[in-house]
Amino acid sequence: MTGASRGIGKATALVFAREGAAVVVNYSKSRELARQVVDEIRKAGRQAIAIQADVARKAEVVAMVETTMREFGKIDVLVNNAGILSPGNILTLREESLDEMIAVNVKGVIHCAQAVAPHMIERRYGKIVNVASLAALGTAMADTTPYAATKAAVISLTKRLALELGVYGINVNAICPGFIRTDMLMSSGTPEEVEVRLASLAKKAVLGRVGEGEDIAYSALFLASDEAGFVTAQALTVDGGRMDFLSHSG
């Protein structure tokens, strides 16, 4: 589980552990938060370890997968959740921010898939779930154009990885979350400003609310389950029915 120290990744790590999975809580910088997630899982009687790795750095990802194999002996599921959003439009975006988003959001998914796939291929079993974004499908939201492009790449990668790995019995799917109440959405502004922003974002969904981490976690759980064994190469939208689209093409 990449980027599992907080937000959607943390919720997904906890839900997977509750269902009996031994979980690797990957983090890049937040060692203390990752340790807290591991403690919570262990207190519930399940197995978890925290492993530091910046997914943008291939060598760190390779080392993380080696440690995982040493500790757990196999990898059934890879959830590529780590991601960053640097706000900006085509006129304002700085090149360093673009490079960083491509490195984490796109190369990160490739690095993890490359490192994990050989182990899954060996067992002719594996589930890969990539967390993309509704932004990839054409939402009409200011200052997310470059981010949307990186997430569109995640959907494209999902379909191509499904094609390349399906022959080995490996399922690869993506989730496109709408607005989810995490630090990514709430990191700027006073608590009052955040509440006003969340209330206005909630109105963009047919269901009239923003999502919670668990909304995505349970979708990931389904896609990672054997019950979804015939589902692959799909991008599952989990957004409460968002209405602010430029285009509805998937």
Ligand code: NAD
């Ligand atoms: P978040 O910022 O709370 O969590 C992101 C996690 O990724 C953090 O734990 C962070 O430390 C980790 N991370 C960042 N860079 C990393 C790196 N280089 N290596 C390893 N870990 C790294 O945000 P979130 O909302 O929980 O986002 C999770 C995923 O969901 C992201 O891919 C994001 O793009 C996607 N998403 C979020 C929303 C939303 O509304 N919150 C909507 C659509 C998609």
